[in-house]
Amino acid sequence: MDVLSDTMAALRTGRPYSALAERQGQWRTDIAPFAGAGFHIVLRGTCRLIPSPGGGEPVVLTAGDAVFLPHGTAHALTDDCGAPAVLLCGAYRLEKARAHPLLGDFPEVILLPARPGRHAALTSVITLLGDELGTHGRPGTDATLPALLELLIVHLLRAWYEERTAGRAGAAVTGWCAALADPAVGAALRALHHDPAKPWTVAGLATLAGLSRATFARRFAGLVGRPPLAYLTWWRLTLAARLLRESDAPLAAVAQRIGYTSQFAFAHAFKREYGLSAGRYRRERRDDHEHMNDPGWEIPGRPDPAQWHAVGRERT
CATH class of the missing domain: 2.60.120.280 (Regulatory protein AraC)
Known part of the structure; x- marks a missing residue:
């Protein structure tokens, strides 16, 4: 995507x-x-x-x-x-x-x-x-x-x-709109999102973007708000969280899918980022996710069709 x-x-x-x-x-x-x-x-x-x-x-x-x-x-x-x-x-x-x-x-x-x-x-x-x-x-x-x-x-x-x-x-045009519109930074972001598991380097991304390493790193951090590999780590762990919420894939498979060759390294990175283990995150967020998929669950503040009709009748 x-x-x-x-x-x-x-x-x-x-x-x-x-x-x-x-x-x-x-x-x-x-x-x-x-x-x-x-x-x-x-x-x-x-x-x-x-x-x-x-x-x-x-x-x-x-x-x-x-x-x-x-x-x-x-x-x-x-x-x-x-x-x-x-x-x-x-x-x-x-x-x-x-x-x-x-x-x-x-x-x-x-x-x-x-x-x-x-x-x-x-x-x-x-x-x-x-x-x-x-x-x-x-x-x-x-x-x-x-x-x-x-x-x-x-x-x-x-x-x-x-x-x-x-x-x-x-x-x-500022912020992320500027990042996506920028030919060099936009190309790098698309590459990271297309294949987050690839062992990316700043030099490799700079080559893809057609810039020197220093110029690319400076432009990427200025528009995205964090250095290229810091953003990659953040994005990988965001994808991992989604996989943990929505799939039964083993932790080793999740780690490999987002680019970690070691399950231990993935577990350490995930806990550092989220403050709890990947297994515990899965248990807690899976319950929340399934509850939110229950058709009877009420989204806080969502408009209630019955309320719309009632308000209209009261004030007609």
């Missing part, structure tokens, strides 16, 4: 949530902060998103607009006009304890307004999700929804990345 997709796949935990919310009359709902990323997409009508105090000005959303909250910050949705509205709402659980530095580039609220001819793939995924959620009991929905939600988060982030690198998001 590319760096952006790879990063989100490694940090997501549990099952994502999504639902259609239909509203009428005057309504408002407050959504508490949660350990993940949320989204709202207006399929019909309008509403306003009110960020948490200090999070910026209210955002008016109209049909076709998408808003992404990558840090799971508290916010409210409201409408005083009384016109019917339909929203597609949802959330992803993220491993915030080891958040990828890429997430640090994201503002509290990312608005992707509807624009004719832009982000056609995102529009297509939204349409498919709306169709699936609007038809209850349809054969194959349980398999289709998770796949569509996987696509949605990638296309939301891709759309933001394209807006940012094209200079349309109102800010200079």
Whole structure:
């Protein structure tokens, strides 16, 4: 996978949530902060998103607009006009304890307004999700929804990345956007993500990037925030944590898959990074992961469809 997709796949935990919310009359709902990323997409009508105090000005959303909250910050949705509205709402659980530095580039609220001819793939995924959620009991929905939600988060982030690198998001290209856009550093990051188990060296990465060793190391650390091999170690252990949560692979196999020739060296590195052994991490996080995949598990702060309808009726 590319760096952006790879990063989100490694940090997501549990099952994502999504639902259609239909509203009428005057309504408002407050959504508490949660350990993940949320989204709202207006399929019909309008509403306003009110960020948490200090999070910026209210955002008016109209049909076709998408808003992404990558840090799971508290916010409210409201409408005083009384016109019917339909929203597609949802959330992803993220491993915030080891958040990828890429997430640090994201503002509290990312608005992707509807624009004719832009982000056609995102529009297509939204349409498919709306169709699936609007038809209850349809054969194959349980398999289709998770796949569509996987696509949605990638296309939301891709759309933001394209807006940012094209200079349309109102800010200079900095941080990880600059790292991915930089020909040399971007090439090195793609290589590390493509084959993290390879015995990389700074000199080898510099050659791949077409720079001298010193120039490459300096540019990589300046844009990524840590030296090349320090980032590689961090990424390998992040991948290991995902394998421990989601697979039954023996510790020796996990170590080999991420580039450690010695299980002992892997165990030492993992405990130093996470503060507990790989085996204990697997036992504790496996329970959490399975619990989060239970369809009855409630994501903290997630919008409750019953609440949406109740609020609308009360204030009509």
